[in-house]
Amino acid sequence: MKVALFVPCYIDQFYPQVGIATLQLLEKLGVQAHFPAQQTCCGQPLANSGCERDALPIYKHFVDTFQDYDYVVAPSGSCVYHVRKHFDKLDQTAEVQHVRGAAYDLIDFISTVLKVESLPGAFPHKVGLHLSCHGQRGLHQANESEMTPVRDGQLSRLLRSLDGIELTNLNRNDECCGFGGTFCVSEAGISARMGQDRVADHVRNGTQVLTGSDMSCLMHLEGIVRRAKMPIKVMHAAEILNGVTS
């Protein structure tokens, strides 16, 4: 199994520890992932801004970079969703189709491909799980409150397998955090208010560590937490799972 690690641009630049944790976690699970150095971005920031045409060279670069791998794993469901859903704008060559199908969010890869449902280790903290919309509603990694009252998903199952962990029961289990790519600056007021409301739900219900599998939502929420100087630590799920696994 030839696995590539895709470290989205903002993680590469601002959260190298998340990339490192992803690489190490995969290694502990028996997967030696390779990081092709020519990678850049999936193109989503441009496409979501209405500039899909300008994103096409980025899409092509992405396919060129990853076409020789069986799987492309990224610690960000949003980028993966973009590759799967919106690379339909490229000519659907065998390479393009392969890369679209090979792209996996880290947690999805662990759950679906590696079929790992529990991890050894302890994390004795109250953990609030932020479900990213693209992972949840886009990649179906968790149940949706629009459909069912049952709150379940890949990441909550993995986290629950840790000793001593308590997951926060939120008032609104799967409301969007308000990041939304360039939305976070073009609609800065609403974006911030959504983030503040999301964080308040965690504070109200006792979250000590706020986590999720999509670093873009967490970057936004961390910005809110740090500005308001709240006693909440924000960590990507890969950091938690890697930290507890020997």
Added chain:
Amino acid sequence: MNHAIRADKFLLDADRTTWHDETLWFVREKRDKAVYAVPEFQELRELASQIKNHTLSRLDLYLREFEAAAQANGVFVHWAADAAEHNAIILDIIRKQGATRVVKSKSMLTEECHLNPYLLQNGVEVVDTDLGERIIQFRDEAPSHIVLPAIHLKKEDVGDTFHTHLGTTKGESDPQRLTEAARQHLRAKFLAGEVAISGVNFAIAETGAVVVCTNEGNADLGVNLAKVHIAAMGIEKIIPRLSDLGVFTRLLARSATGQPVTTYTSHFTKPLPGREMHIVIVDNGRTQQLGRPDFRASLKCIRCGACMNTCPVYRRSGGHSYDFTVPGPIGAILSPNIDMKKHASLPFASTLCGSCTDVCPVKIDIHTQLYKWRQVLGEANEIPASKKWGMKFMGRVLASTRVYGLGGQFARRALRLLPHGLTHAPSFNAWAVARELPTPPKYSFREWYAQQPQPTSQPTPQVPA
């Protein structure tokens, strides 16, 4: 003025924003409970979606079938290409009666066509009889929601409005007393009504009947008291058969308010002897939307408002921030069809979270259409120049490994070295108004990775202990 600027105005009153968000979230939760209680709800959505897709695929045939059936019932059928024709047809019917007093039950189409000001200009008194609609009519405001038109107002606001217009005691905000005042006031208007205008929720091709769903019974009261009934409908309201109706009535109220069904589901088929019934069928841009393959499905909408109640942006920006008859996610995909320039910011008033698509009872792919409208707007140069050129620049950077690597290094170094007050100045960094930037690390992931000893061959998989 774009959506973000109007949203910021709404956000200024933080407490009211909280109240608005929580009120609509409460409606969303009521909807969830009603949906969970119907095990076949997802099948119903799929069925409704297929019925609507089928109907839209042969809309011309069903419209003519409907027209013939309605005429056979003794109903006058009128066709209006646009809002102006719709308004002129209605005024003409009213004038032929020599009437000046019109009662109207809720109709988003007449809002869309700006019928009220047109009738008033032409000497016709028109009274909205839905309570919420009457409140905003007094205030000369547009509805802020298609099902809950006065949801932006608190009971104290209604008390002030009724004090001014109905003479209720100053400071009165008891909902029971205020509703009673409206009830007495509207009773007189109903009795005096010469012509009753209603909207249409469903028009049945097979029978030529129109179906109107209300909770207040105001459509029935108006129509049954007046000599003439005018029902105004968009061309997309058609469903093929009476037997299809149950699929939609089971979905509509559950999605809208969490009720199993609206209090009244009124079927209007033919006029009583000595009375008249007219149906005005309106296009007003709908055919154009039908001709856009990517956006055609927006015409499946049954106007339940569920996408508004669930939308985290709508709940915090208020319906008026959309400045379009139909606000919220569905409005954001309908409005650019009407005026792309004016409504260019609406498809961007979304995080593309997809909740709208998942609550839509007829499975409109709303968030995908928002994404697609963004591309149409981008191609048509209807996005801000700064964004357009910024994205072009970003496209160049991100298509090249080398430029990207150098740019990242530079940006991180700049962030580390420049003072916080400069990097976080709200005047040119919208991110920093309410958020800290990430602490820039000394090295990027790629720089770290390049320092690691590289495996020479595929390693043996190690299973964790």
